Amino acid sequence: MLAGKTYAPVLHARNVEIKALLELPDATKDLIFPLIVGRPWPNAKHLGMTWRKIQAALGSRRFALDLDPFKRHSGSTSPAAAEFDRLFDPAEGFRAYFEEVASIDSAIPTLQIHPEVGLADQLVRARELDRGLVLRLQHGVTHDPVTLVRDVMRNFEDLAIFIDLGWSPDLLSRELWASSILEAVAQEESERELVVAGSSFPDSFRSLERDERTAEERLVFDNLVRRHNSVALTYGDWGSTRLPKEPVPMGSIPPRIDLPNMREWICFRRNEQETFQEIAARAVKDRAWPSDLLIWGTYQIAATAEGVPDSIKGQTKAAAARVNIHLHQQAHFGSSGNFSDRDEPFSDDF
Secondary structure, three states: OOOOOOEOOEEEOOHHHHHHHHOOOHHHHOOEOOEEEEOOOOOOOOOHHHHHHHHHHHOOOOEEEEEOHHHOOOOOOOHHHHHHHHOOOOHHHHHHHHHHHHOOOOEEEEOOOOOOOOOHHHHHHHHHHOOOEEEEEEOOOOOOHHHHHHHHHHHOOOEEEEEEEEEOOOHHHHHHHHHHHHHHHHHHOOOOEEEEEEEOOOOOOOOOOOEEEEOHHHHHHHHHHHHOOOOOEEEOOOOOOOOOOOOOOOOOOOOEEEEEOOOEEEEEEOOOOOOHHHHHHHHHHOOOOOOOOOOHHHHHHHHHHOOOOOOOOOHHHHHHHHHHHHHHHHHOOOOOOOOOOOOOOOOOOO
8 A cells, every 4th residue: 555655644634635635746646645534525515525526636546534523413414414424333334434435446444443343344344345454543542552453453464554643732742652553563563554643733823923843743753763663664644734623713813824844844924914925925035945846835825925816815725835835845755856847737726
């Protein structure tokens, strides 16, 4: 599953993340194996719209499909909500979920963990589907991950294991939790495909002018690589996003432009009554601006600074630009090339 991949992010099927994926250069998409946490697409009548958006972004490239419990029992009366809730039914080994995955040619199932359901039925369905299987172990969610990972490894061969540290402003504090899982995997079989992911993207910002933060995801990953040199780890994160939250009323988020670097985030917030154009102009003039990186995200920020119509006018598009830059940079981490060229012009039809 991860052969030839340099980056395996955990992304939620939200407009921001999928738009950022869509606008990546094809050469960058080829390096990424995302685990996408599915949810109904906003205002869509049927759940199938989510899968169409993902496939429009990735083409025929494979991805792991998980389910977002945050959107379960949403109270919506739309058919999409009912279709989504049905996928959580543990009866018959999550039959509805596996049937949905089977209908999406490029999707790989993610084991659904339920306290009242054994693994046997799901493993049978995964073998019948014959696309492999992803096991996502989540900090604070997965009970007894060491026992679980051993059980699944002993009963399924074509397996990729995502060790998901979740979101925390102190991601380093969760390093030992990941380390215990990696040690158990190494004792069983060191050649398994392994991803370590998580997010420390800030939920608050100290400075209006320029707020620079270290991305702890890379620190944790580097530490684990040094400690567990008998296993091969693939880097993952949450694509510079945080946990899903309820919608925030319009106007309550101060305008902000974020500029990701390989190991840091630099955030520029509105100072007094600055417009997005004025904030973007500060970002473009900053010493960290990647002037040689010509991708959709950097184009959006530069175009905003120049006052180009249809550039960044709100926080959703600003976030999509950040995620697009972040995904591209992490996919090419350590590479001298930036693969910026595109055959097609950027499009905002989405």
